Amino acid sequence: MKNVRAKKSLGQHFLNDEHIASRIADTISVRELPEHARPWGDLPILEIGPGMGILTKYLMDTGRPLECVELDSESVGFLHNLYPDLNVVEADFLKMDLDTVFPGRDMALIGNFPYNISSQIFFRVLEHRDRIPVAAGMLQKEVAERICAAPGNRDRGILSVLLQAWYDCEYLFTVEPYVFTPPPKVRSGVLRLTRNDRTDLGCDPADFKKVVKQAFSMRRKTLRNSLAPLLAAIPAAIAADTLAPIEPLLTERPERLSVDQFVLLTNLLIQK
Numbered sequence: 001m002k003n004v005r006a007k008k009s010l011g012q013h014f015l016n017d018e019h020i021a022s023r024i025a026d027t028i029s030v031r032e033l034p035e036h037a038r039p040w041g042d043l044p045i046l047e048i049g050p051g052m053g054i055l056t057k058y059l060m061d062t063g064r065p066l067e068c069v070e071l072d073s074e075s076v077g078f079l080h081n082l083y084p085d086l087n088v089v090e091a092d093f094l095k096m097d098l099d100t101v102f103p104g105r106d107m108a109l110i111g112n113f114p115y116n117i118s119s120q121i122f123f124r125v126l127e128h129r130d131r132i133p134v135a136a137g138m139l140q141k142e143v144a145e146r147i148c149a150a151p152g153n154r155d156r157g158i159l160s161v162l163l164q165a166w167y168d169c170e171y172l173f174t175v176e177p178y179v180f181t182p183p184p185k186v187r188s189g190v191l192r193l194t195r196n197d198r199t200d201l202g203c204d205p206a207d208f209k210k211v212v213k214q215a216f217s218m219r220r221k222t223l224r225n226s227l228a229p230l231l232a233a234i235p236a237a238i239a240a241d242t243l244a245p246i247e248p249l250l251t252e253r254p255e256r257l258s259v260d261q262f263v264l265l266t267n268l269l270i271q272k
Contacts, residue, residue, distance in 0.1 A: 011114030
């Protein structure tokens with residue numbers, strides 16, 4: 001059977017190392033999940049971008065319900081021939097209705113994610129966090145490290161804070177370019193997200209996102225600079241009292257703040 005041609009426009013780099021594929025599949029298994037996440041080790045699996053099915057094979061071996069979403073019609077045809085019983089949906093994960101996948105059930109998400117849309121994939125995961133308690137996959141190493149960056153790490157950014165509000169984010173291991181066809185120009189990283197115990201953010205999620213994005217709009221400046229538009233909107237009569245609890249935070253750069261500190265900023269800066 002003829003292999004699928006990797007398409008640059010889709011950011012395709014096909015993994016060709018069986019051992020790496022097996023390790024990635026194991027990241028969502030009961031034996032590898034953190035203790036608090038082990039009850040999710042038998043959830044149905046949604047694989048994003050299966051390509052030529054090297055990861056798919058190991059996911060099928062789990063015996064768990066499995067569906068795949070693939071945008072490339074050539075890959076869809078290849079997978080239908082390789083695994084006739086596998087449910088492969090030809091669709092764009094970023095646009096498809098996820099309620100049609102395992103309706104009414106939670107699911108684990110996994111994949112070898114295209115570099116050019118990996119951040120967008122995780123924003124979509126965030127939107128469906130109530131149905132996706134576990135997500136794992138491979139993406140550009142720098143992006144994976146950024147998502148997992150702790151407070152104080154200069155790699156920390158918008159996606160780090162938004163995801164860590166709801167997930168524990170773990171960087172698991174690094175993958176070298178030579179195990180792909182064609183090899184990418186950068187190294188890859190494998191990460192895993194598992195829902196934390198937060199059920200309420202403590203502020204309006206839309207306001208939280210607004211504050212986080214504004215905070216990182218001038219990431220090498222202090223928060224007093226980057227949050228200036230929000231600070232200016234506070235009525236002068238109450239500004240001193242409102243800002244007193246967060247004055248120490250305003251001297252920091254955004255990457256130094258925890259999720260809870262961003263929640264505090266949100267509640268004080270956006271008053272309704």
